[in-house]
Amino acid sequence: MHAKQYQRVKLAATFTKSVLVWAAVVVFVALGGNEILADAVEARVASDYLAAASYVLVVWLALSALTFPLEFFVDFHLERRYGLSEQTFGRWFLDETKSVAIAVALFAPLAALWFHLLRTIDIYWFLPFGGVHFLFTVVLAQLAPTLLLPLFYDLSPLEDEGLRERLRRLAERHGLRVESISTIGMSKRTKKANAAFAGLGATKRLLVGDTLLEICDDDEIEAAAAHEIGHYKNGHIVKLLVIGGAAQFALFLALALLYDLAATRLGYAPTDLAAIPLFLVVAAPLFALLKPAMNALSRRFEYEADRFAARALRNSSALVSALKKISDRNLGDPSPHPFVEWYFYSHPSITKRARRVAKEAKWAS
Numbered sequence: 001m002h003a004k005q006y007q008r009v010k011l012a013a014t015f016t017k018s019v020l021v022w023a024a025v026v027v028f029v030a031l032g033g034n035e036i037l038a039d040a041v042e043a044r045v046a047s048d049y050l051a052a053a054s055y056v057l058v059v060w061l062a063l064s065a066l067t068f069p070l071e072f073f074v075d076f077h078l079e080r081r082y083g084l085s086e087q088t089f090g091r092w093f094l095d096e097t098k099s100v101a102i103a104v105a106l107f108a109p110l111a112a113l114w115f116h117l118l119r120t121i122d123i124y125w126f127l128p129f130g131g132v133h134f135l136f137t138v139v140l141a142q143l144a145p146t147l148l149l150p151l152f153y154d155l156s157p158l159e160d161e162g163l164r165e166r167l168r169r170l171a172e173r174h175g176l177r178v179e180s181i182s183t184i185g186m187s188k189r190t191k192k193a194n195a196a197f198a199g200l201g202a203t204k205r206l207l208v209g210d211t212l213l214e215i216c217d218d219d220e221i222e223a224a225a226a227h228e229i230g231h232y233k234n235g236h237i238v239k240l241l242v243i244g245g246a247a248q249f250a251l252f253l254a255l256a257l258l259y260d261l262a263a264t265r266l267g268y269a270p271t272d273l274a275a276i277p278l279f280l281v282v283a284a285p286l287f288a289l290l291k292p293a294m295n296a297l298s299r300r301f302e303y304e305a306d307r308f309a310a311r312a313l314r315n316s317s318a319l320v321s322a323l324k325k326i327s328d329r330n331l332g333d334p335s336p337h338p339f340v341e342w343y344f345y346s347h348p349s350i351t352k353r354a355r356r357v358a359k360e361a362k363w364a365s
């Protein structure tokens with residue numbers, strides 16, 4: 001019941017946050033705030049590009065301030081209240097600040113590029129922008145574990161030599177070279193448990209949460225690692241990049257058309273600063289449509305990776321007990337409402353995963 005309540009409150013707050021952002025932008029435009037801000041920025045900043053960047057930054061900061069109480073509630077208060085974190089407010093706030101700084105540094109150049117393309121090739125901005133965005137995603141996926149992760153977590157080589165050898169042999173049996181096997185010090189921030197392979201090529205870094213080592217025995221950790229190898233062996237990483245990339249391309253095309261339509265309907269040129277908030281207004285519903293489709297794909301991949309792990313180790317009980325322990329520790333809802341699961345869940349609930357693994361084990365024997 002504890003887990004159900006936690007997931008419900010978290011979901012409601014996260015959903016409210018998205019709707020609030022969208023509604024705030026709509027009200028901002030309806031009351032003419034977008035024009036007042038555009039005049040204020042243009043009066044102070046001479047360069048067009050700097051003006052556009054400043055406009056985006058001001059809107060972003062204002063929205064962050066507006067949603068800060070909800071962010072605090074979901075990410076700090078709830079996690080502590082349900083015993084998932086013992087982080088102090090100071091540490092949490094420092095991490096939040098780091099995340100915002102990284103996001104600004106990464107997305108400011110993308111926003112500037114968007115504005116430049118909009119000015120030079122008008123509605124066709126989505127073509128080069130889609131390509132650059134795709135490359136950006138690929139490079140980020142490759143670099144994030146080495147560049148971004150250490151900014152938030154301590155990484156150290158996995159100490160247990162026996163387990164390290166076991167995981168290395170498992171990976172090599174399935175054609176993966178393992179460059180390093182590290183423990184991530186997740187426990188400083190959360191009690192939630194996780195493991196992951198990082199890297200897009202055949203050379204991988206295996207990351208095991210210290211929180212996972214705490215709750216799982218060696219068999220279960222091997223099963224969790226086999227699940228991650230399953231993602232790689234089934235080509236999920238590449239498939240997600242390609243399908244996700246194609247979906248995003250379609251999304252950008254729809255965005256280009258809708259943004260142009262919305263701006264001209266309201267009497268703006270698309271390159272007017274005052275029109276920029278309309279981008280958010282039309283983008284949010286499109287992302288909301290894409291979300292369940294990407295989640296459905298992700299859930300399918302989770303089942304495939306589970307099946308791979310159960311077969312690779314010929315030990316479905318270690319896999320099921322690992323999945324159960326992780327779900328319990330992370331306060332996963334074992335039986336979410338079907339609509340909630342369909343729309344919001346990137347991973348199937350533990351009940352469904354365990355049932356599926358058990359069914360396949362029966363067929364295999």
Ligand SMILES: [Zn+2]
Pocket residue numbers: 227228231302305
């Ligand atoms: Zn997975």
